[in-house]
Amino acid sequence: MKKTLTAAAIALAVTLAGCGGSSSSADASGKSSDPIKIGIPDDATNGGRAIKLLETAGLISVDPAAGWVPELKDVTEYIYNIEIVPTQANTLPSTLDDFGASTINGTYAIPIGLVPSRDGLIVENQADATADGEKNPFINVIVARTADKDNETYAKVVKAFNTDYVAQFVLAKYSEASIPSWPWNPTELSDEEILDEVDHYTSSPEGKTVVKLGVCGASNDSWKAVQKILDDNGDNIYIELVRFDAYTLPNEALNSGEIDLNSFQHYAYLNKEIESQGYDLTVIGDTNMAPLTLYSRKYDSLDALKEAAGKKE
Numbered sequence: 001m002k003k004t005l006t007a008a009a010i011a012l013a014v015t016l017a018g019c020g021g022s023s024s025s026a027d028a029s030g031k032s033s034d035p036i037k038i039g040i041p042d043d044a045t046n047g048g049r050a051i052k053l054l055e056t057a058g059l060i061s062v063d064p065a066a067g068w069v070p071e072l073k074d075v076t077e078y079i080y081n082i083e084i085v086p087t088q089a090n091t092l093p094s095t096l097d098d099f100g101a102s103t104i105n106g107t108y109a110i111p112i113g114l115v116p117s118r119d120g121l122i123v124e125n126q127a128d129a130t131a132d133g134e135k136n137p138f139i140n141v142i143v144a145r146t147a148d149k150d151n152e153t154y155a156k157v158v159k160a161f162n163t164d165y166v167a168q169f170v171l172a173k174y175s176e177a178s179i180p181s182w183p184w185n186p187t188e189l190s191d192e193e194i195l196d197e198v199d200h201y202t203s204s205p206e207g208k209t210v211v212k213l214g215v216c217g218a219s220n221d222s223w224k225a226v227q228k229i230l231d232d233n234g235d236n237i238y239i240e241l242v243r244f245d246a247y248t249l250p251n252e253a254l255n256s257g258e259i260d261l262n263s264f265q266h267y268a269y270l271n272k273e274i275e276s277q278g279y280d281l282t283v284i285g286d287t288n289m290a291p292l293t294l295y296s297r298k299y300d301s302l303d304a305l306k307e308a309a310g311k312k313e
Helices: 044-056 106-112 152-161 164-177 191-199 222-232 250-256 267-277 302-309
Strands: 036-041 060-062 075-078 082-087 101-104 120-123 139-145 209-216 237-244 261-266 281-289 293-295
Touching: 036 044, 036 302, 044 060, 044 082, 044 101, 044 267, 101 106, 106 164, 106 293, 120 302, 139 152, 139 250, 139 267, 152 209, 152 222, 152 237, 152 281, 164 191, 164 222, 191 222, 209 250, 222 237, 237 250, 250 261, 250 267, 250 281, 261 267, 261 281, 267 281
Parallel strands: 036 082, 036 101, 209 237, 209 261
Antiparallel strands: 060 075, 101 293, 120 293, 139 261, 139 281
8 A cells, every 4th residue: 555755754853952042142040142143045935835834833923925935024023032143055055054043945954963853942844835725836846848848758857766765764764854755555664674775886887878966955855766666677877966055046057057946945945936037947757755854063952042032021
């Protein structure tokens, strides 16, 4: 029987590690007299997700008319004494100590060892991200140029990704920070066996069609699992990863023909990019979901952050 994992299974976790107090000034009650700064991604879509997460946390109120990707102007009330600071997403892990808390995507959280249920103050519930029966806008996708949407080679890449083997690898490797978005069954292999196979797997481009695929962040080992499936199937396709250090780059590179595919973003971000930049790109397949999480090195719980911030006067 097929099963589909959703981030809802992990989204309720709020017990977390962390230590110390705030470096901001405080009054006699211990509450901060300055706003506690909270970092969020500075792109419109992930920034909107972060604002919704802060609303769920009870820190702010947001105009419901703004939907799932509100902007700062849509914040109708600061319930607690906080300041929201848009920051480049890939710098949020390295600047975490500079903020009272930051909302960080799994792409950037995994490499520094952050685990949502252990380290997060609150985790985005992606099961709630679908309104009126619409497809979850935060599922990550494989994207091609519209002219290549029916490319048979690219279709084989998507098929290889959406396999039981890759799903089990994703869960074993990344746990809560990245989960498969497609129905799957456990393989006959243990998690340890799959991890060992993929971690030690190598492939050669010799005699194969090379597909240049743009990615962001350091957590892209799932593509090694995909490569193994492609090789096992005899598809003669080699995935060459092209790494970009900012979210703004892979769509531009794909649209210009510098790369063949990319896989780093969700539906909502892609749609915003197409709308704002005029890119002629389209989704050809789904991959994983990566819930956004609020992390802190200064507060060990959401309640502790609220107590330090204090209610907004």
